[in-house]
Amino acid sequence: MAQTDPLNLLNNLRRPRLLVVGDLSLDAYTFAAAERVSPEAPVLLLRAEGQETRLGAAGGLAAMLRGLEAEVVLRGVVGDDDAGAKALSLLEKCGVNAGGVVVEPRRTTCRTERFFGTAASRHGHQILRVDHGADAPIQKETERRLIEGISEIVGRGLDSPQPPTPTLPRKGGGSGLCSAVLISDYGLGTCTPSLLRAVIDAARRANAPVLVDPFGCDYARYRGATLVMPNRSQAELASGMHIATADDAGAAGLKLCRDDGLSAVAVTLDADGICLARAGGGYEHFSTRPRSVYDVTGAGDAALAVLGVCVAENVALDDACRLANVAAGLEVEKIGAAPISRDEIRRDLMASAIGGSGKLVTLPQLLPIVNEHRAAGRRIVFTNGCFDLLHVGHVTYLQEAASRGDVLIVGLNSDASVRAIKGPSRPVIRQHDRAALLSALACVGHVVIFDADTPIDLIEAIRPDVLVKGGDYRGKLHEIAGKDFVESYGGEFYLAGLVDGVSTTKILRSLAA
Numbered sequence: 001m002a003q004t005d006p007l008n009l010l011n012n013l014r015r016p017r018l019l020v021v022g023d024l025s026l027d028a029y030t031f032a033a034a035e036r037v038s039p040e041a042p043v044l045l046l047r048a049e050g051q052e053t054r055l056g057a058a059g060g061l062a063a064m065l066r067g068l069e070a071e072v073v074l075r076g077v078v079g080d081d082d083a084g085a086k087a088l089s090l091l092e093k094c095g096v097n098a099g100g101v102v103v104e105p106r107r108t109t110c111r112t113e114r115f116f117g118t119a120a121s122r123h124g125h126q127i128l129r130v131d132h133g134a135d136a137p138i139q140k141e142t143e144r145r146l147i148e149g150i151s152e153i154v155g156r157g158l159d160s161p162q163p164p165t166p167t168l169p170r171k172g173g174g175s176g177l178c179s180a181v182l183i184s185d186y187g188l189g190t191c192t193p194s195l196l197r198a199v200i201d202a203a204r205r206a207n208a209p210v211l212v213d214p215f216g217c218d219y220a221r222y223r224g225a226t227l228v229m230p231n232r233s234q235a236e237l238a239s240g241m242h243i244a245t246a247d248d249a250g251a252a253g254l255k256l257c258r259d260d261g262l263s264a265v266a267v268t269l270d271a272d273g274i275c276l277a278r279a280g281g282g283y284e285h286f287s288t289r290p291r292s293v294y295d296v297t298g299a300g301d302a303a304l305a306v307l308g309v310c311v312a313e314n315v316a317l318d319d320a321c322r323l324a325n326v327a328a329g330l331e332v333e334k335i336g337a338a339p340i341s342r343d344e345i346r347r348d349l350m351a352s353a354i355g356g357s358g359k360l361v362t363l364p365q366l367l368p369i370v371n372e373h374r375a376a377g378r379r380i381v382f383t384n385g386c387f388d389l390l391h392v393g394h395v396t397y398l399q400e401a402a403s404r405g406d407v408l409i410v411g412l413n414s415d416a417s418v419r420a421i422k423g424p425s426r427p428v429i430r431q432h433d434r435a436a437l438l439s440a441l442a443c444v445g446h447v448v449i450f451d452a453d454t455p456i457d458l459i460e461a462i463r464p465d466v467l468v469k470g471g472d473y474r475g476k477l478h479e480i481a482g483k484d485f486v487e488s489y490g491g492e493f494y495l496a497g498l499v500d501g502v503s504t505t506k507i508l509r510s511l512a513a
Contacts, residue, residue: 004319006326007349009310010342016312017071017177019153021146021199022058022184022191022213024076024101025110025133026083026090029054029336034117034127044127046117052336055090056112058184060298060337061213062096064305065182067339070312073097073178075150077138077190083109094339100149102142108133110188114297116335126297126336137189146190147198153177154202179312180209182304183222187215200224209311213304214238223261226311229304235267243267246275246285253277264317266307268300268328274321284318288325298337303328306345359439360432360447363461366409369446370462373407382464382482384411384455386418388427390437393498400496401468402443409446409462410438411455420453454481465491471498 032046039045055063062074074096078084080103087109091098110133117127138146154177181203185191201224203210209226217238222228236243239252246269253265257279267275277283303324310320326348327340343365361369373380383401387394387410402408412435418427427434435447450458459467459482467486477483483493 004316006319006323007346009315009319009323010346010349013309013313013315013342015069015071016179016309017073018065018308018312019150019178019181020058020062020065020072020074020076020184021150021181021195022061022076023110023186023188024059024074024078024084024087024190025056025112025186025188026087027054027056027060027337028052028111028113030113030115031335032115032117044117046115046127053086053090054337055087055094056337057110057186057188058190059087059091059096061182061184061301061305062091062098063094063339064298064301064337065308066094066096067341068305068309069342070305070309071097073100073153075100075146075153077102077104077107077142077146079103079107079109079133080105081109083111083133100146100153102138102145104139104142107136107138110135110186114336133188135188137192143192143195147195150195150199151202154181154199154206154208178208180211180308182308183210183212183225184301185213185215191215191221193221196221211304211308211311213300219256219260219262225262227264227266227307227317228256228262229266229268229300229307231268231300232270235265243269246272249275250277250283250285253283254281266317266321266324268303270296270299273325274303274328276317276321278317284321286318286321286325288329296332298334299328299331301337302331302340305340359444360435360449363448363450363458366446366448367461370409378407379405379466380462380464381405381408381466381468382411382455382459382462383408383468384413384450384458385470386413386422386427387434387438388418388422388429390429390434395441397470397496397498398438398441399443401494402445404466404468404492404494407445408443409448409464410444411458412438412447412449414449414451417451417453456481456485460485463489463491466494467491468494468496470496 029052030048031050032048034044034046036045058076062072065072078087078101084103088098113130114126115128200210204224212222212225212228214222214228214230214234219228219238232243235252239255241252243249243252249267249269253267253275254277256262256265257277264278269275273288274286275283306324306327307320310323326345330340330344330348347365370380381401381404415427415431431449438444438447467482469480487493
């Protein structure tokens with residue numbers, strides 16, 4: 001099967017409405033310096049430098065989905081306590097529809113405390129986790145209320161005929177009010193067998209795919225699910241098989257599909273990527289590019305969130321796994337569980353396409369980066385050009401431009417723009433390859449491709465501190481796009497020097513001779 005370009009896939013995703021069902025918890029993070037040993041005992045002494053409260057479990061998954069621009073309906077249970085109220089407040093703040101979350105009296109909302117320590121100004125690492133709260137099953141009345149509300153959202157009543165044998169949906173994101181259902185089971189009491197059966201059966205009747213973050217070793221609880229996504233240790237526990245390689249993971253996934261009536265199992269393998277096994281035989285391993293792994297908290301939720309959005313949009317599971325790998329990789333580079341945006345995924349994909357530099361950006365991506373540079377007091381320099389057949393004159397020019405400030409932004413004429421300016425035989429090098437060459441230069445901070453004949457729209461949006469053009473414009477200053485605009489707000493215009501006898505046109509002529 002042909003592989004879909006992940007960047008095109010991402011850009012074509014809409015904003016589906018997803019239902020998340022599962023356990024709710026509140027995560028507290030303490031960030032501290034860990035540079036001393038306690039004088040009282042041989043343990044680290046932490047000096048707290050900051051604290052933060054985030055959504056955990058199903059709430060964390062819902063927040064991940066909101067970061068991916070999906071509409072999210074959440075159903076679960078909290079206790080009638082401060083932690084429950086805080087969780088509901090955070091859900092409302094991030095735009096999750098949590099009106100149907102049940103507040104159960106005398107129940108304690110689960111909380112997780114994580115302590116991150118840094119030393120010698122290095123990236124923080126989790127050094128302690130403390131869990132609070134009971135994991136008792138929810139009350140029968142709470143279960144009934146959840147099932148009724150969920151059945152209404154999915155779009156079909158529970159008195160429909162027996163659901164068909166589970167298959168991966170090929171069309172539509174479901175006939176109900178939600179395009180897919182994601183179950184987040186942390187073993188905290190919400191995902192009772194009765195609730196799981198009701199949710200999965202109702203979703204199947206509505207032709208809505210069901211994706212599960214599982215708990216425990218009995219995956220028969222999820223029979224009929226479209227996809228179950230355990231990590232390596234969870235898959236070992238559920239299958240009874242040791243998983244050392246991707247082939248081991250594939251075999252374990254196939255066993256779980258066969259034994260527990262699952263359409264597919266995606267085993268996450270940390271730095272080794274994802275192994276996808278499908279009912280009926282066959283598995284595929286999706287490797288991920290190496291990352292500097294700091295903290296795996298939230299990586300599974302990030303991957304499941306991407307899979308949920310993709311499956312709701314009828315994306316093939318193999319393509320969805322490739323995109324999920326990117327999200328999980330970005331997540332492990334964050335401290336704690338934090339939402340990943342489509343823009344972050346897009347930038348990472350673009351960075352991979354040009355060798356991992358991350359310098360090629362779109363204008364909407366560039367503007368917040370420019371704001372960050374300005375807030376840090378950095379001087380922004382802008383120049384532009386075709387930069388076809390990059391040569392010593394270009395490099396010398398760009399180095400001189402960069403010396404006028406702290407960050408050099410290069411506006412690069414697109415292929416269509418170059419043809420309009422230089423004729424149908426140009427450019428010789430296509431735009432993404434030209435961008436890759438520019439990005440490889442240490443003096444270049446960011447590259448943005450534009451289609452117009454002039455970069456005036458870029459200049460007006462970026463508002464650089466310095467506008468630089470080459471010495472070939474000497475005597476033609478009136479032709480320079482953006483010069484008057486930059487000078488109107490106190491910016492500087494600078495005319496760089498030239499390397500005599502070197503140009504792309506001359507090089508091409510010598511090659512043709």
